Amino acid sequence: MPVSYQTKQIDEVVVYHQLSKHHFNRYAASLGYLDWATQPDSFRRYAGAKKIPLRKIESDEFLDMDYESVFHAKTVRHDKGDLNIDLISRLFFDSLSLSAWKSSGKSRWALRVNPSSGNLHPTESYLLSGPMDSISDEAFIAHYSSDEHILELRSEFDVSLWHKLRKGFPVEVFFIGLSSIYWREAWKYGERTFRYCHHDVGHAIGAISLAASSLGWQTTLIETLSREELSILFGLVDSRGPEGEYPDCLIALTPQANSVNQTEIAKDTIDQFQLLSWHGKANQLSPSHVSWPNLEKIATVTAKPNNEPILFENLLRGEEKTTEAYTNRSVSFRKIVRQRRSAVAMDGKTSISQEQFYQILKKTLPEENRYPYETLPWLPKVHLAIFIHRVENLEPGLYFLIRNVEHTDCLKKVMRSDFLWEKPAGCPEKLPLFKLLIADVRDAAKQISCLQDIAAEGCFSLGMLTQFQESLQKYGAWFYPRLYWECGLVGQVLYLEAEATGIRATGIGCFFDDPMHRDFLGIKDLSYQSLYHFTIGGALEDTRIES
Template sequence: MTSEADGSIKEALAVVLDYHERTKHHKDRYARSLGYLDWDTQPIPYRFYEGAEQLWLAEVPVEETPYYDDLYGGEGLLPAALNARSVAQFFYDSLALAGWKEFRGAKWSLRVNPSSGNLHPTEAYLIAGPIDGLAKTPAVYHYSPFYHALEELRTMPALMWGELSEALPPGGFLVGLTSIHWRESWKYGERAFRYSQIDLGHALGALAFAASALGWRIRLVENLSDRDLGTLLGVDRQSGAEAEQPTALVAVYPRGARPRQIKPLAAPKCLLDYSRSAPLAGEPNELSVEHQRWNVIDEVERATRHSGGNAPPWTPEAGAPQPDGRTRPVSARKLFRERRSAQMMDGEATLERDDFFRLLRRLTPHPAHPVFGMLPWRPAINLLLFVHRVRDLDPGLYFLAREPGALDVFQGLTRSDLAWKRVESAPADLPLYVLASCDFRMMAQQLSCNQDIAAQGVFAAAMLAEFEPRLRREGASFYRRLFWEAGTIGQALYLEAEALGMRGTGIGCFFDDPTHELLGLGDARFQSLYHFTVGRGVDDPRLKSIPAYAHRDIPLGERG
């Protein structure tokens, strides 16, 4: 490595560490934002490519099977064929609209994938070869959640698709994800970059679960640079506050498939040249009339760009989890589409201990996990748990060691009065430890920006990431990936809560350093990135529910 390159890496890391420190919430001040909501500049939550041909996808009826627990059963589900119906189901169960709510004339949409403030900075693109019943030629498409449609942006010569997909198993395709940070910064100011990355993690998790229900798997493709990804998707032509930033690429393939050649997926130079010169079929719509720029977000976005490079070969995973109990007759697809973020919890529900242990086991990574198996890095996040009401388990502070080496490190760094005693009633393969037995409801509420919901659930969680040492080893671009991992954990928590007849809620507003101080952590070795709570939700009876795609039946000229 040259001294110039080494200096650039250190500079990027300094930008990341500075950004993270300045966007912390403190008890006497919050991270910088406007301090109010400028409704006149609220961004549209939908991207359309005006002028592009729309290929409407079917609203595939939700069936009882597969059951949600079947997704954790290893190789049990037969892969669906790649065709118009399976592609439609894949997006319908991951990134589509889930419904609408209406109150006193105001109406807003809900999506299958959650988002901070329901602002949805993440956009998705499909890169695929011919698809039976949908397309005869390889092409790049933008997915439109509003219409549940694919907007065809650019066809691709068959030979170029053949080169691009050479490392994919038969029936495989690619999904690219981008972020529009303005959608989050409109409300959250400088801290918005964090939320955009958490939202992208939730989107990755939603895609992974939807793929699993089809007998497919997904894998994050890390050897392609963000620059090349932007070229492939066509977003390299965008500029300004509303520009989409290329962020992640995933390979989707049938479970159990083996690649024809073991080598990293690469974008051929001829395809990149073609993508730069070939026109796009549409123009992205305007989201806001004016914008508030946050320079610090632009700086950290540049510092955390992924340069690709010599990634190790990726292959479909092997192995299966240990059985964790009977299969409950709960439809996976029903959970996907009926998942909601609780706005209130009743503060009374109790969770059975065995259900709690099953939930926690679903949060521990292994190669065959439907979500965590797609992340090609050693787990970086462990969970601090505030247990409020779990039957036959003392209320208190607990620790789930998702990373095998985390226990000794945390024990050596945290306060000496913490017990670090293994929970004897937990399954042998569940690394769960009690730190203190006490009522921590008020503490959970105070740490989560004094939000009642953190105390009203059956438990709350703080996601503690190995931070500065990991960034120094992996590079500045891993900053985004820490939040992606947190988002995938959040997505798993949402669905586990739904399977138990409860609700989940992600909490992005929390006091960073007071959370660390609770354990006696005094430096940047570990940092809390995301909080979450699970409990019995309380619905607002004043809100009217509207089906997700009733507007697709309205003539084009009459749509609002």
């Protein structure tokens, strides 16, 4: 691809990124109110497609799977890890299914295992597999419908095409595809929608990776297909218009016992999917829509092109991770993922121990945890700028966790020169955490997070500072959404770690961008940008939860 064209696309990404920032004197453009008459349907359905019921998992089943073990290599022992409908049922149940219902007055809405900005859930998922008992005698692609915990059979094809498609992978392999319906978020959030949708993709990737690990399987992101090719593979070529569904990624799932060096599927088979018969008509989500041209433009600009070189930097892939927990926890993975909720308010008084804090941060490090980080084939781009409020034996202030030590010199260079960069007392040697500023930072955290009390009233909050400019220049405009995927994946781990610690977390998408970068951290350029914020602490009870 010509360099001049790549530069133009990157420039357009920067234009959107700047346009979608919140500022003290203005927010990014949105409708400004909630038009309840056009609220999108939360669930995609394909009328006319054959429905395949998945197994209904009881709440007390499989509670013996240890939460800690799912993060590490080949530590999971499972007795039902064979590729069949039972495994598929459990995988989706612990990653993308409904987890509870909320009600307020006459309104009632569902919560899911995977979190979403505003609980609007723009992410859809598809299962691509060879023949499987109780689903299909042929190879198939099916849509997962979370409201009924079913598969909707979109197309079936000859097993010979399946063998060509999966050539090079272990015999036991299947794929999950993820896509985004931007309208679901744009209805509320307008031009900032693109950011939130790709946070959600990252959350979904993390949820799938950890659920797969609990079953003895591993996940690999297939980064060799263009968006056009994914559209063909998912049967979304004709999904256009205001409710258009944009394919995001394809994930290969294989048993942990197998070494996987394969990172691509046979591209010469993709065109044959255009000849398949596709079943079911997608439901209409809203009776009318509001157009957001800048959202449509960034979606087009960031489409992964054909013939892009294979991206694979994760040199730690496949190595055994040997770690020592800072705290002793014995909790059920299934219980943690099913009880995960987003806190709606913090109590402003709960504190956690220094050891618990370090344990949470340790789980965000790829070199300490095989899953879910090995799913992403690039080295970490995301670091954590942490506002500490209530952590025992740690002074309140601004701290910084470096998730890729190769960025250390650059970070110190672009951030404020008066930062301390000192190792906190008692911090484990292998945890690259630094104390930058000692102060009461509650007001700053609240102000930066769009004046939300929740950012100041937890144990700590944070911003995910991401290598921005160099990442775009190295890979191209198509890498922009992947920066949000990494943020969402880290966020998924933070959600679960909060639950395992006995507290709660919430992702924060609304924050004042440049006041965080420029005014608080001292970053004057686009070298690093904060793309996602988070808060963790003692949550006030949400009485709207039904079950």
